[in-house]
Amino acid sequence: MNDEKSGVEVAVVSGLSGAGRSTAAKCLEDLGWFVVDNLPPELVSTMVELGAQARGVITKxxxxxxxxSRAFTDDLASVIKDLDARGYKPKVLFLEATDAVLIRRFESVRRGHPLQxxxxxxxxxxxxxxxLMPLRDExxxxxxxxxxxxxQLRGKIEDAFGSESSARTRVTVLSFGYKYGLPMDADLVIDVRFLPNPFWIPELRDNTGLDSEVRNYVLSQEGAEDFLDRYQELLRLIGAGYHREGKRYLxxxxxxxxxxxxxxxxxxxxxGRLASEDGMTVKVVHRDLGRE
Structure with a gap:
């Protein structure tokens, strides 16, 4: 089986304790990888084979x-060779740091080393x-x-393992009604109650913001376009900052x-405006549309 037929990419993440494996795992998950932590080496090939049989559900x-893991280096080396022979061509990432930094990291969380x-x-x-020296060399x-x-570590992992689409900030634009309460998962909240309410116009009351009549009415109001222009610029700055900080969901x-x-x-x-911005993928959810 080759990797083209299986359609599955395989990565092995290892390295020194305290060097950032947990951060790497979380980053890979955000990039769309199916991540398994501390799986016994003898089960790795089985896990990859199951992914290959998932018919596109699991691709990474x-x-x-x-x-x-017991017999870590010998068993893992054998697993990597076995995956390579099966055509998966695993990519091995090794994380390390200086002794001084590792000691400081362990002391900051007051934990002992697993081999101490x-x-x-x-x-x-x-x-x-x-x-781990033999694994590092390979x-x-x-x-x-x-x-x-x-x-910075997330950025390097994204460069090595991410695609252009997976590294984008995923923005959910969520409409809601204040009378039903604030969304608990909102990062930013915009209040558009400064605009005239179409509810008080009889011919628009039973329509929604998805209807062109309501949309045209709302967007034609004084301040609506200026508000959108300025907030789009603000979100461009915020989105760029979130991206630098490794935040991929907004x-x-x-x-x-x-x-x-x-x-x-x-x-x-x-x-619609944000969808044209670089580095963003956008979806819209209308939480309270359809409520009485």
């Missing part, structure tokens, strides 16, 4: 491995470094996280009184 499998035993923290780090990508922030809540007219029309218009 990442296995995070560390020295907690009754010895010192530095003894566990040295033993692990020796144990890795496709070695990342030294000594001087990297969490966000929920923008747009509210009016009942969530039927103004918020719906403004959400649709704002989403």
């Amino acid at each position: 499998v990442a296995v995070v491995m560390d020295v907690r 035993g009754d010895g010192r923290l530095s003894d566990g780090i040295a033993a692990e470094r020796r144990m 890795a496709d990508l070695v990342l030294d996280t000594t001087g990297l922030s969490v966000h 929920t923008l809540a747009v509210g009016c009184t009942g969530g039927k007219h103004r918020s719906v029309a403004m959400s649709e218009e704002l989403a």
Whole structure:
């Protein structure tokens, strides 16, 4: 079986304890990888085969491995060779850092090293470094996280394992009605109740912001276009900042009184504008549309 037939990409993430494996795993999940942490080496090939049989549901499998597994280095080396022979061509990421940084990280969380035993923290780090040296030498990508922030590490992993679409900030524009309560998951909230309410116009009352008559009425009101222009520029700045900080999900809540007219029309218009921005994918959800 080759990787074209299986349609599954495989990555193996390993490295020194405290060097950033958990951050790497979370980043890969955000990039759309199916991540399995600390799977026994003898089960890795089975996991990948199951992914290949999922008929496109799972297309990227990442296995995070560390020295907690028995016979770690020998078994993992065999697994990598087996996957390679099957045509999966696994990409191996190895994370490391200097002893001083690793010691500081362990001390900051007040945890011992998995190989420390009754010895010192530095003894566990040295033993692990020796144990993993063969794997490091065979890795496709070695990342030294000594001087990297969490966000910088995420950026390097995105460059290595992400696609253009997976690295985009995913924006959900959510319309809602204030009388039904604020959305609990909103990152930003926009209040469009400063615009005249179509509810008080008899011929528009039974329509919604999805209807052209209501949309045209709302967008033609004084301040509507200026508001959209300026908020789009603000979101461009916020989106770029979120991207730099590694935040890949943004929920923008747009509210009016009942969530039927103004918020719906403004959400649709704002989403259409954001969809044209670089680095964003946008979807619209109307939470309270259809309520009485």
